[in-house]
Amino acid sequence: MTMHVVLASHNAHKIAEFQKILGRDVPDIVIEAYDGPEPVEDGASFDENALIKARAAAAHTSRVALADDSGISVDIMGGAPGIFSARWSGTREDSENRRLLLAQLADIPRQNRVAQFRCSIAIVDPSTGLEQVARGEWAGRVALQETGENGFGYDPIFVPDGYSVSSAELLPEVKNEISHRARAFRAAAPILQGL
Template identity: 60%
Template structure:
């Protein structure tokens, strides 16, 4: 069994990863990270994901998987982007972030509310190998928050092909279609290689 540390203190994210992982990579065990919180001073999702994975690998001596994700609104030039978690000023106030974004988009008609979730995954090994992949979930911003599943901006994001928000879809659909699911599908070959190498 190959152990890979998931470089996050976010319990929602950790639970989501465990669900998405499923049986996609046999022989892989995802372990929790309890080390220092890195300074995410990158200017892209990729840079921040690599910062987190490198710190977790250095701290644990294990391969580390890190995610940096956010919502990007077309009419706002891709913002909030890497600032999604602290859009309203303080890190992690999901309700305030969501309210502020809805307020900022209040005058935009339906056809101009395009947006996408982005998830960037970085896998870093103690030997210094680095793999970075990205998953995109296109959609639009709803006018009001709806649904109780999920977290963050899920209640105001309507994925392409749906009329429900991500928070109304429920975990099974979300874990099959989301930006994180797409990023994980892209990183799975590298994780499978890691497992195969250890045999």
């Protein structure tokens, strides 16, 4: 039986990426876009912000809701941008966020640009009260410059461990196997299958 879940996001890229990843791990689930108001993300962690969004979507739709909060954490910057990744430059413009981060790391040598993409996926089922969070992490480093056309967000400046190209240069099917979201979804799949 097919289960429809709402993804608490207005980001079309993210909705498509989630459906591709979920289609592989949990093929009987269909992701639907969220059309409700965006809650204030005032949590102090990826987990808290994901739960805020999932709770809002579940309350608005009365359906099982998924939400992710994700971003890039740079070791030499004490984990920043972290939960502020989407608005690091003061805007929601991916290109501006990347430009600022590259400028902040301009004098930092390649070996000290260690970073991780982190993702927390919250699952909220309003019919049972279930609230759980699954996590994924993808290690790598911040590149010296932008490269690649695939992906979004910080993909053009993130070089995953074991690769010499940015995550924006990876084929989508490769990225969807190894990314932080893919890892978080693998952790979330048993929770979803149990609903």
